[in-house]
Amino acid sequence: MNVGDRHYRTIWLSDDGRSVEIIDQRWLPHDFRVEKVSTVAGIATAIRDMWVRGAPLIGVTAAYGVAIQMADDPSDAALDGVWEVLHETRPTAINLRWALDEMRNFLRPLPSGQRAEAAYRRAGEIADEDVSLNRAIGANGLEIIKEIVARKQPGEPVNILTHCNAGWLATVDYGTATAPIYLAVEAGIPVHVYVDETRPRNQGAQLTAWEMAGHGVPHTLIVDNAGGHLMQRGQIDMVIVGTDRTTADGDVCNKIGTYLKALAAADNDVPFYVALPSPTIDWTVGDGLAEIPIEQRSSDEVSLVWGKTASGEIAQVRISPETTPAANPAFDVTPARLVTGLITERGVAKASREGLKAMFPGR
Amino acid sequence: MNVGDRHYRTIWLSDDGRSVEIIDQRWLPHDFRVEKVSTVAGIATAIRDMWVRGAPLIGVTAAYGVAIQMADDPSDAALDGVWEVLHETRPTAINLRWALDEMRNFLRPLPSGQRAEAAYRRAGEIADEDVSLNRAIGANGLEIIKEIVARKQPGEPVNILTHCNAGWLATVDYGTATAPIYLAVEAGIPVHVYVDETRPRNQGAQLTAWEMAGHGVPHTLIVDNAGGHLMQRGQIDMVIVGTDRTTADGDVCNKIGTYLKALAAADNDVPFYVALPSPTIDWTVGDGLAEIPIEQRSSDEVSLVWGKTASGEIAQVRISPETTPAANPAFDVTPARLVTGLITERGVAKASREGLKAMFPGR
Numbered sequence: 198m199n200v201g202d203r204h205y206r207t208i209w210l211s212d213d214g215r216s217v218e219i220i221d222q223r224w225l226p227h228d229f230r231v232e233k234v235s236t237v238a239g240i241a242t243a244i245r246d247m248w249v250r251g252a253p254l255i256g257v258t259a260a261y262g263v264a265i266q267m268a269d270d271p272s273d274a275a276l277d278g279v280w281e282v283l284h285e286t287r288p289t290a291i292n293l294r295w296a297l298d299e300m301r302n303f304l305r306p307l308p309s310g311q312r313a314e315a316a317y318r319r320a321g322e323i324a325d326e327d328v329s330l331n332r333a334i335g336a337n338g339l340e341i342i343k344e345i346v347a348r349k350q351p352g353e354p355v356n357i358l359t360h361c362n363a364g365w366l367a368t369v370d371y372g373t374a375t376a377p378i379y380l381a382v383e384a385g386i387p388v389h390v391y392v393d394e395t396r397p398r399n400q401g402a403q404l405t406a407w408e409m410a411g412h413g414v415p416h417t418l419i420v421d422n423a424g425g426h427l428m429q430r431g432q433i434d435m436v437i438v439g440t441d442r443t444t445a446d447g448d449v450c451n452k453i454g455t456y457l458k459a460l461a462a463a464d465n466d467v468p469f470y471v472a473l474p475s476p477t478i479d480w481t482v483g484d485g486l487a488e489i490p491i492e493q494r495s496s497d498e499v500s501l502v503w504g505k506t507a508s509g510e511i512a513q514v515r516i517s518p519e520t521t522p523a524a525n526p527a528f529d530v531t532p533a534r535l536v537t538g539l540i541t542e543r544g545v546a547k548a549s550r551e552g553l554k555a556m557f558p559g560r
Numbered sequence: 561m562n563v564g565d566r567h568y569r570t571i572w573l574s575d576d577g578r579s580v581e582i583i584d585q586r587w588l589p590h591d592f593r594v595e596k597v598s599t600v601a602g603i604a605t606a607i608r609d610m611w612v613r614g615a616p617l618i619g620v621t622a623a624y625g626v627a628i629q630m631a632d633d634p635s636d637a638a639l640d641g642v643w644e645v646l647h648e649t650r651p652t653a654i655n656l657r658w659a660l661d662e663m664r665n666f667l668r669p670l671p672s673g674q675r676a677e678a679a680y681r682r683a684g685e686i687a688d689e690d691v692s693l694n695r696a697i698g699a700n701g702l703e704i705i706k707e708i709v710a711r712k713q714p715g716e717p718v719n720i721l722t723h724c725n726a727g728w729l730a731t732v733d734y735g736t737a738t739a740p741i742y743l744a745v746e747a748g749i750p751v752h753v754y755v756d757e758t759r760p761r762n763q764g765a766q767l768t769a770w771e772m773a774g775h776g777v778p779h780t781l782i783v784d785n786a787g788g789h790l791m792q793r794g795q796i797d798m799v800i801v802g803t804d805r806t807t808a809d810g811d812v813c814n815k816i817g818t819y820l821k822a823l824a825a826a827d828n829d830v831p832f833y834v835a836l837p838s839p840t841i842d843w844t845v846g847d848g849l850a851e852i853p854i855e856q857r858s859s860d861e862v863s864l865v866w867g868k869t870a871s872g873e874i875a876q877v878r879i880s881p882e883t884t885p886a887a888n889p890a891f892d893v894t895p896a897r898l899v900t901g902l903i904t905e906r907g908v909a910k911a912s913r914e915g916l917k918a919m920f921p922g923r
Contacts, residue, residue: 226881391887394862394879396759396783402863402880410881418886420759420862422784422817426892429819429849454785456792460823486792499757499783500765502865504877514867514877516757517765518589518773523781524754529789 198365198379200229200411206370207254208261208324210317215268217261221248222366226407227505237266237279244293245286251367252441252477253327256296259283260323263300264316271312276301289492295476296323324369330474331371333542338377338437338472339384341538341545345434346386354387354415356434358424361395361452362404363439363472373472374439375408377540382414390416391433393424395452397498397525421454425461436462436469437540443471443478445560447533447548448485453526459535468537471548475541478553480560485530496523561728561742563592563774569733570617571624571687573680578631580624584611585729589770590868600629600642607656608649614730615804615840616690619659622646623686626663627679634675639664652855658839659686687732693837694734696905701740701800701835702747704901704908708797709749717750717778719797721787724758724815725767726802726835736835737802738771740903745777753779754796756787758815760861760888784817788824799825799832800903806834806841808923810896810911811848816889822898831900834911838904841916843923848893855890862886 198204208219216235223246224230232248234240240262243249249258266279280297287293303319304312345355363374371379381388390409395401402418409416419427427433436458442450449455449471462469482488500523501513517523536548546556554560561567571582579598586609587593595611597603603625606612612621629642643660650656666682667675708718726737734742744751753772758764765781772779782790790796799821805813812818812834825832845851863886864876880886899911909919917923 226884227878392884394759396757396785399879402884406880406884410883416884418859418862418880418884420784420816420888422759422815422820422892423887423889425820425823426816426854426889427887429892452785453783453789457785457788457820457824460788460827461820464823491789496781499781502867502877502879504865504879506875506877512869512875512877514865514869514875515590516762516865516867517769517781520773521589521755521765521769521779521781524786524790525783526786526789529785529792 198370198408198412206324207249207366208257208369210321214317215265219243219249219258220366222250222404223248226403227511235265237262237282240265241282241286244283251362252290252292253368253474255287255290256292257320257324257327257369259293260296260300260320263297263304264313264320267304267313267316271309273305276304299323327369328371330542331368331373331376332380334373334472334474334540335371335376335380337542337544338470338540339380341435341468341470341540342377342381342386342388352387354389355381356389356391356432358391358393358427358433358436358458359405360393360401360438360455360458362400364405364408366404366408367439373474374437375405376472377437378414379412382412388414390414391424391427392416392418393421393454393458394418395454396421399503400452424458428461428465428467433467436467438471440471440473440477441528442489443473443539444482444485444488445478445480445553446483446485446550447536447539447553449531449533449536449548450485450489450528451531453529456529456531459531463535469535470538470540471536472540475543475557478557483550486532489530491529492527494525494527496525499523499525561733561771561775569687570612570729571620571732573684577680578628582606582612582621583729585613585767586611589766590874598628600625600645603628604645604649607646614725615653615655616731616837618650618653619655620683620687620690620732622656623659623663623683626660626667627676627683630667630676630679634672636668639667662686690732691734693905694731694736694739695743697736697835697837697903698734698739698743700905700907701833701903702743704798704831704833704903705740705744705749705751715750717752718744719752719754719795721754721756721790721796721799721821722768723756723764723801723818723821725763727768727771729767729771730802736837737800738768739835740800741777742775745775751777753777754787754790755779755781756784756817756821757781758817759784762866763815787821791824791828791830796830799830801834803834803836803840804891805852806836806902807845807848807851808841808843808916809846809848809913810899810902810916812894812896812899812911813848813852813891814894816892819892819894822894826898832898833901833903834899835903838906838920841920846913849895852893854892857888857890859886859888862888
């Protein structure tokens with residue numbers, strides 16, 4: 198999407214045809230830095246140290262890492278080696294593993310002399326496929342936004358609440374939860390986005406707000422505590438969030454706090470949608486609450502807040518007593534009963550086993 | 561309550577019998593500062609600039625301000641003057657006005673030569689009455705905690721979630737929502753408190769956590785997003801919050817985000833209690849959602865986070881883009897249907913007009 202006047206993806210091939218350029222997201226929203234990465238070690242660092250984040254983007258970055266390796270050394274040993282090196286950077290990231298497997302399986306049968314070119318081509322395809330997937334999600338979500346517009350006064354904006362960052366920064370472009378928003382903007386529909394700051398890591402305040410500001414989407418930052426109140430007052434027309442994992446029964450695992458917004462939406466008859474590419478559906482799990490283990494992250498993410506001081510320095514401040522321990526569950530599970538619909542690339546499915554089976558009959 | 565080895569109130573008369581000493585809460589949890597205040601101007605600053613905060617404490621501080629004025633000049637003009645000066649510091653604070661009216665009405669009939677001594681005595685009584693009120697709330701809340709203990713394994717702690725700071729720092733001692741917790745500790749009952757950080761001003765992280773640490777109460781800081789997840793997992797036995805204003809129908813106006821916790825409690829059959837001194841019941845209002853105006857505070861409270869840097873400096877950091885606007889509603893209304901009970905100094909009332917009338921038959 199746009200950063201001011203210019204369109205960007207989160208990752209693209211350099212003019213040299215060999216390196217990739219990425220947005221180093223660690224400095225957002227305070228500093229917009231593009232970095233050229235030319236080595237496998239550089240790709241590993243970018244994934245491990247979260248210069249790039251978001252499942253789809255991690256996968257694409259890893260695919261380009263394999264391509265860089267093939268340009269250096271297209272041997273079988275190098276192909277296995279780069280798989281190992283990159284897989285270790287974020288071992289629990291499913292998209293990372295998928296992309297590495299995809300690249301290795303695609304390249305293995307090829308003669309080594311053809312591997313480099315084929316690898317760059319396939320990595321580029323994976324990037325483009327992500328964009329297409331997100332545009333398809335966006336188009337399906339746009340239909341919902343249009344239905345809301347039809348019930349409004351002319352020119353009145355559709356107020357959309359989102360939590361965390363399921364935006365273009367988490368993908369190659371468009372994002373998942375944000376795709377319907379960007380397509381609405383493209384279609385000239387007035388939207389206004391309430392952005393949950395999304396403690397503890399503030400991805401809403403740092404990333405989603407930055408995306409909206411860069412692309413010129415009217416938006417307002419709120420604390421995570423405020424969404425329920427806004428819904429009570431009729432100030433939210435719909436909620437759209439992303440998901441890390443959706444179960445075959447339609448339960449949604451997403452950033453901590455999503456469940457509270459879903460409760461408030463249900464209590465106030467506000468439609469609550471989850472946008473997801475179908476590969477994030479985990480068909481092996483039914484009951485999300487019982488079966489999905491929740492990652493416990495560092496207490497420092499709760500106790501320390503990162504930002505920019507008045508003098509322009511990047512700093513962390515402690516908000517609590519040194520002796521106070523903190524717990525930091527990273528995700529929660531929103532039961533399917535609270536989800537109005539699952540916006541996939543194929544259409545909007547009911548959040549239930551029947552709904553998902555009807556949309557994805559092969560599964 | 562205790563700060564380490566020593567018991568404190570939030571305000572007390574100095575040894576000179578004329579000044580008061582207060583905890584300057586602006587520096588908590590990073591610095592524990594006690595300030596001696598000897599002038600009306602000093603009292604006005606302490607209230608206006610939030611050295612002291614919390615409705616009951618503001619009232620008591622103002623009462624001592626009147627006493628300081630009477631020691632200086634016990635004339636009728638001075639009595640009216642101090643009322644005006646102190647009322648202007650926080651014009652919407654109901655307890656402030658109540659305490660100023662109470663002091664003026666009490667002092668007016670007295671000969672000016674008796675006013676100073678009477679004023680200090682009455683201010684001290686108001687302080688003691690607050691402590692008694694809170695202890696009574698605590699005793700009634702303790703009965704609920706004891707019922708939960710009775711259903712637990714021996715030695716297993718009662719897990720209590722609280723939001724914001726309705727602690728002893730907001731009162732003279734004990735607090736409202738925290739009074740049952742402190743009385744449970746006095747009774748040797750094992751408790752563990754989950755402290756919501758309470759964005760945007762982080763009163764939970766800064767004040768409630770500091771209180772718990774100082775008094776030695778086991779506690780864990782969490783982001784406001786986490787409480788629903790903990791309830792889903794059975795990790796919360798009860799919620800206790802305070803309130804700024806409770807309606808005659810039992811609707812509860814409290815710090816933004818309270819409503820979300822009440823929804824999660826209801827969804828998970830976790831009892832949700834509100835602790836309140838009966839003077840905060842607004843008998844003139846029924847439907848809190850329709851009738852209570854919600855204060856909109858500065859967007860800087862959302863965009864800037866206050867704390868201590870690694871090098872020990874107090875600083876604010878910006879967490880969002882400079883161009884991103886923020887909305888900051890300070891309170892929300894929790895409908896009575898989500899409230900298990902109202903813990904008052906007289907007992908635990910049902911959150912309904914009938915429940916409140918039964919407990920306060922005169923109203």
